[in-house]
Amino acid sequence: MPPISSDAIVLRTFKLGESSKIVVLLTRERGKLRAVAKGARGARPRYQSALEPLSEVRVSLYGRQGTELYRLGECELIRSAFRAGERGLDEALALSYFAELLDAFAQEGEAEDAVYRLALAIVAAVDGGTETGVLGRYLEAWLLKLHGIYPPLDHCAGCDGPLPDGERRYHRPAHGFVCESCGPASGPVVDAPDHDFLREAFARAPTAVTRSPVALEAFHRDLIRTHLERDLHSHRVMRDVAREIRG
Numbered sequence: 419m420p421p422i423s424s425d426a427i428v429l430r431t432f433k434l435g436e437s438s439k440i441v442v443l444l445t446r447e448r449g450k451l452r453a454v455a456k457g458a459r460g461a462r463p464r465y466q467s468a469l470e471p472l473s474e475v476r477v478s479l480y481g482r483q484g485t486e487l488y489r490l491g492e493c494e495l496i497r498s499a500f501r502a503g504e505r506g507l508d509e510a511l512a513l514s515y516f517a518e519l520l521d522a523f524a525q526e527g528e529a530e531d532a533v534y535r536l537a538l539a540i541v542a543a544v545d546g547g548t549e550t551g552v553l554g555r556y557l558e559a560w561l562l563k564l565h566g567i568y569p570p571l572d573h574c575a576g577c578d579g580p581l582p583d584g585e586r587r588y589h590r591p592a593h594g595f596v597c598e599s600c601g602p603a604s605g606p607v608v609d610a611p612d613h614d615f616l617r618e619a620f621a622r623a624p625t626a627v628t629r630s631p632v633a634l635e636a637f638h639r640d641l642i643r644t645h646l647e648r649d650l651h652s653h654r655v656m657r658d659v660a661r662e663i664r665g
């Protein structure tokens with residue numbers, strides 16, 4: 419059977435036996451899938467940095483359609499996010515967080531072009547040196563939006579009326595932002611600067627966003643936790659590291 423060729427982004431790898439790895443890929447053609455990378459470990463590893471998280475690669479895969487586990491053939495590195503990880507601890511943690519987030523949201527075996535293009539834009543922005551705080555909130559906002567979870571910014575979740583400029587008040591029972599008359603909202607409040615950031619994020623490429631988020635992290639984390647019904651490993655790691663650094 420001829421191999422499947424696809425562009426892909428590496429999400430994570432696991433060790434397999436003495437000399438192999440299982441690699442989780444977000445492919446353009448088939449969505450998220452797993453493949454065995456034989457010879458990926460050992461004294462002279464095949465593939466090398468092509469299997470680092472968030473590497474953009476071009477792969478050939480062997481296996482029947484719908485198989486649980488493909489076999490990785492060629493894996494050509496197109497773009498690496500690895501250099502960003504060498505810049506420091508914050509960047510390295512951010513990269514593994516982005517990969518975990520994409521892994522958590524991506525559908526197994528189901529191509530989602532918008533998610534793939536989002537992932538590519540993030541890898542390019544990481545490589546280009548865009549601040550990781552901006553990219554984290556950008557990626558979260560878009561993954562939530564593409565999966566129908568981000569509350570609409572422009573109209574009230576209660577009465578459907580337009581919302582004015584300025585802050586947004588989230589109301590948990592309504593799963594959205596509400597106007598004055600549909601309040602009082604349970605919270606949290608997204609302040610005006612973060613609302614401005616979100617409007618930019620939903621309208622532009624990540625490298626073209628000019629504003630920085632201020633306090634969106636906790637709000638996004640809450641939406642993600644509710645959607646996935648679990649905490650992400652990276653969230654715990656980043657929290658522990660922050661605690662260590664503060665002493």
Ligand SMILES: [Zn+2]
Pocket residue numbers: 574575576577578579596597598599600
């Ligand atoms: Zn309303």
